[in-house]
Amino acid sequence: MHEARQYTRKEKNAVQCSLCSHRCTIADGKHGICGVRENTGGTLYATTYGLVSAEAVDPIEKKPLYHYLPGTLSYSLGSIGCNFRCEHCQNWHISQADRAHARLFSLSPEEGVSRALASGCASISWTYNEPTIWHEYTLDMGTIARSKGLGTCYVTNGYITEEALRELSPMLAAYRVDLKAFSDDFYRKVCGAHLQPVLESAVVAKGLGMHIETVTLVIPGVNDRIEDLEALIRWVIENLGPGTPMHFSAFHPDYKMTDRGATPAALIEKICSRAMELGLRFPYAGNVARSRFENTICPACGALLIERRGFSSRMVDLDDRQCRKCGEKIEIVRHA
Known part of the structure; x- marks a missing residue:
């Protein structure tokens, strides 16, 4: 214990x-x-310190993180439990599991870092279930990881308190946060939580110097009103900055939300286009095949900086953190 x-x-x-x-x-x-x-x-x-339910070596793009160590691998770990009760959860079999019925194995923080290094990863990501509730374990592993030159990533619902986030800040480099909707009603009914603490944690993470990317799963008939999404985009631009990558992902039926179909690809493209019109520099389409919004494009001259197909990526006209064509500075982290 x-x-x-x-x-x-x-x-x-x-x-x-x-x-x-x-x-x-x-x-x-x-x-x-x-x-x-x-x-x-x-x-x-x-009670889950050092207990792992899922372990994988993933492309960092799978998190998804497009502007943090692009083109590298991330050693990815998850456990069980969650502080949300999302009706559409795609990892419900571990997020809603208990220790009596879950398949878990022990992994010390030191061994986790060793495995990350041995597998050629540039970072460690805590993902699959909510990493906030794994606080002590991620803090210990992340502190070791940073001392070894590894990046560190939270794939989170953002319901962490300011004091807990500040405790993590010396070791946590990337904060990939879900902004599930711009509606407290959605958070209460669908997730069993509230919107405002998520927004506040994102602002704190930004202030602590973490790299931030957001993900919004667009669910037909639930959180797909363009007016609400525009309000969310404006909030991100004003509070996190126009260079914040925002991912808008297509929904597919899962868990307790199987009463509706998948999100049309055309809607995701429309949202990304509107985001650019509103001044967001890097909107991305998720779960949409062959979209022009998979790629990273220079917002100044339109040059192709990073080309993506699924979770693979290829550097084209990105020179460290600027566009080779016009010299525009790009909000991206290339080195841990």
């Missing part, structure tokens, strides 16, 4: 967790909404 960080003790052996924005008060013998942080006798434990 590994004692948790980010909590305070209360009366009658209760504790209050300050890791995510639910800020659960947890009675003795109970666990938080995430299912993996448990109170035993007034001490909060991180």
Whole structure:
């Protein structure tokens, strides 16, 4: 058992967790909404520390991260549990699993870093389920990883508190955050959470110097109103900057949301085009084959900087962090 960080003790052996924005008060013998942080006798434990459900070597583009170490591999780890209850979750078999029924194996932070280096990866990504609730483990592994020259990435729903995010900041380089909708009603009904803490965490991450990319899964009839998406794009431009890569991904039916079809590719393209009109420099289309919005294009002269097909990429006219054609500075991280 590994004692948790980010909590305070209360009366009658209760504790209050300050890791995510639910800020659960947890009675003795109970666990938080995430299912993996448990109170035993007034001490909060991180019960999945060092327990892994999924391990892979992925292209960084699969996260998706297009402007952080493009063209490299990322050693990717996930565990179980989540602080959201998204009805459309594509990884529900681990995000909603419990330890009694999950297939888990032990992996120390040191061994994780060793495996990342041995597999030729440029970074470690904590992904597949919500990394926020794996806080102690990712903090330990990430600290070692950074000392070895590796990049570090969170693929997150963004429900982390400011104090927890600040604790991670010395080791966390990239913050790939879901902006699931620009509606608190959506977050409450579909995810069991709220919108504002997600927006606030993204602003904090930006202020801490992390590289940020956002992903919005566009669900037909649920969060696909163009007016709402325009408001989200404007918020990102004003609060995170026009150079923030925004990924708009096509939905496919999964988990508890099988009552609607996939998102038309034409709608994703329309959203990306509108994002450019609003001043976003790098809108991207996800889950759409052969889209012009897969590629990174110079926003100044239109030169092809990075060409992508699926999760593969090819550098074309990108010279470190500027366009070879016109010299425009590109918001991109090429080295860990």
